[in-house]
Amino acid sequence: MxxxxxxxxxxxxxxxxxxxxxxxxxxxxxxxxxxxxxxxxxxxxxxxxxxxxxxxxxxxxxxxxxxxxxxxxxxxxxxxxxxxxxxxxxxxxxxxxxxxxxxxxxxxxxxxxxxxxxxxxxxxxxxxxxxxxxxxAIPIVRPLRESLAGDRVTRVMGIVNGTTNFILDKMDSSGAGFSEALEEAQELGYAEADPTADVEGFDAAAKAAILASLAFHSRVTAADVHREGISEVTAADVASAREMGAVVKLLAIAELREDRVAVRVHPAMIPRSHPLASVRGAYNAVFVESQAAGQLMFYGPGAGxxxxxxxxxxxxxxxxxxxxSNTTGAGESAYADRAVQPMGETHTRYHVAIDVEDRAGVLSAVAQAFAEHEVSIQTVRQEGRGADAQLVVVSHRATDAQLAATVEQLRTMEIVREVTSVMRVEGESE
The missing domain is CATH 3.40.50.720 (NAD(P)-binding Rossmann-like Domain)
Known part of the structure; x- marks a missing residue:
């Protein structure tokens, strides 16, 4: 000693x-x-x-x-x-x-x-x-800052908020609605009396900014992160994901896109085969993709x-x-100084649920709206409801701006009763 x-x-x-x-x-x-x-x-x-x-x-x-x-x-x-x-x-x-x-x-x-x-x-x-x-407790800052310093990280996708993961996991496993699952999270001490910072994505957005700054050697602040919470996620959304073989998670995603950084936090459907889909309860996990190391997974208790x-x-x-030893470790690395990509230019897939009139020509009219904004449809599922029906459309990759314009047009169409849900689909190969 x-x-x-x-x-x-x-x-x-x-x-x-x-x-x-x-x-x-x-x-x-x-x-x-x-x-x-x-x-x-x-x-x-x-x-x-x-x-x-x-x-x-x-x-x-x-x-x-x-x-x-x-x-x-x-x-x-x-x-x-x-x-x-x-x-x-x-x-x-x-x-x-x-x-x-x-x-x-x-x-x-x-x-x-x-x-x-x-x-x-x-x-x-x-x-x-x-x-x-x-x-x-999950070691993720040091791996990004030091262990992967010789590699080129291309994507970081994680579940970084235990409260929202507990709520969504409860909705998936029990069929509970958001309010019911939130109440249980509060009773168990996983959610604060005022859960806004967690359920509206502010906590995850701050963490996403830190991860993006580390991964892409650029200064990214919370204000740069597109943020959506989970308060609008319904039991129907979770059930629809289950029918697709997917699960809903609140994801923090940072990507390198043509030398720009895309950073976002939002609920998304991911395949149950994806490693992040198995993250249960209040646990966290971060999935990292890099050129040389490939895919890495960091998992453990995210709070407490x-x-x-x-x-x-x-x-x-x-x-x-x-x-x-009178020295210092790694400091800030912001040499790349990459710009942040606007959310409207970010590409992903989408799950759109639409209540429509149940009559001939409806499907072709809806498909035409997608086509006019160059959003390609991957699958369509229709369920009849008497005089009405629900269409569930899953798109191929498109920009957020293209999808927003499509949804805006759908909401003006006479045959459309309501666009009931719009959710991104992540975690599959491009």
Whole structure:
């Protein structure tokens, strides 16, 4: 063992922060052996000193003065798990300016203002690591940033939000509607009382921006990500997917298209044969395609105190080793500076359900609407409903703009009662 020590402070002591404290305490000897120096917890910043916590924190370490803690000047490493944009951004910048390296789990901040943080880290010659910001315990940031640095990644597609995956999995396995599945997710603690960030895709969009930035060496922010949530997904959509041998998932997709980056988050049908289709409950998975390595799958718990703390401790060990050797790890790689492709130019397949009059000539009229916008039809299924019928059309690949124009025209046609569902179909070979 070494007589050296590194001082670490923790910002936030909620579900994740409490587990970080626990692991730092329980694994102190192992961490010292792996790092080559003792890891000394020098302070824990919290909003309330008297709040109930999952682990006992020595009273002398607790403080409500987070700004003073990171500005001390004798701190080697700061772990930020308070989340949100402020005061997290100011605290991280202050920590870097005062000579500390930073480990963060803050996906929202990285997706909003990552370049500024990376520039500050580079200027200070300190590390900024963030494995826990995407997919909890799943190692995906480091593989993209380091392991695949010699390869050319062409596509990243993942289930990166456990709440929405639990809801959609419940709808698929039980036939439940969205509201019913959401209520169960809230009862089990998988969904917040206000689930907007999860079910409307904001959480997944932030993670998609981070993954796209890493994979394609370009700066991508959450504002660049086309986002759709799952609140409009119906039991009928899920049942229709099942009839096609598919399952509905909320997907974060980043693709390299003619030297531009296409980034989107939306519900989609994927074949049950695809590896992502088997991801159940609140688990996450990321599917990576690259030129040399081919197809890679990363799977595991995507949230929770202990899994996220595991990723944070992994970063802590790496950053601590770098600190001892007076070096830094990989920083931001944005040399490619690729533009983001507009969603309207993104190609995919579509599943469109249309309620129509059940009479002769309807199918040909609907097919003509697709043809006028150069959207080729792959399959059509019709179900009679007395005087009405439902057409379920699955297209070949077309642009989002072409499909939107087709749907707009369908809604103006006299024979069309309603376009009840439009959903993308992913996961099949082009």
């Amino acid at each position: 070494s007589d050296k020590s590194l001082k670490v402070v923790l910002l936030g002591c909620g579900s994740v922060g409490s587990q970080v404290v626990r692991l730092l305490t329980e694994q102190a000897a192992d961490l010292e052996a792996r790092v080559g120096a003792r890891i000394e917890l020098a302070g824990v910043a919290v909003r309330r000193l008297d709040a109930a916590r999952e682990v006992e924190v020595p009273a002398g370490l607790l403080t409500t003065d987070a700004a003073g803690l990171v500005a001390r000047g004798d701190i080697d490493l700061v772990i930020e798990v308070i989340g949100g944009l402020e005061p997290a951004r100011s605290l991280i910048l202050s920590a870097l300016e005062n000579g500390a390296s930073v480990v963060t789990a803050n996906k929202a901040l990285l997706a909003e203002d990552g370049p500024r943080l990376f520039e500050a880290a580079a200027k200070a010659e300190r590390d900024l690591y963030y494995e826990a910001a995407v997919a909890g 105190g202990s899994p996220t703390a595991s990723a944070i401790l992994g970063d802590l060990v790496t950053v601590a080793r770098n600190r001892l």
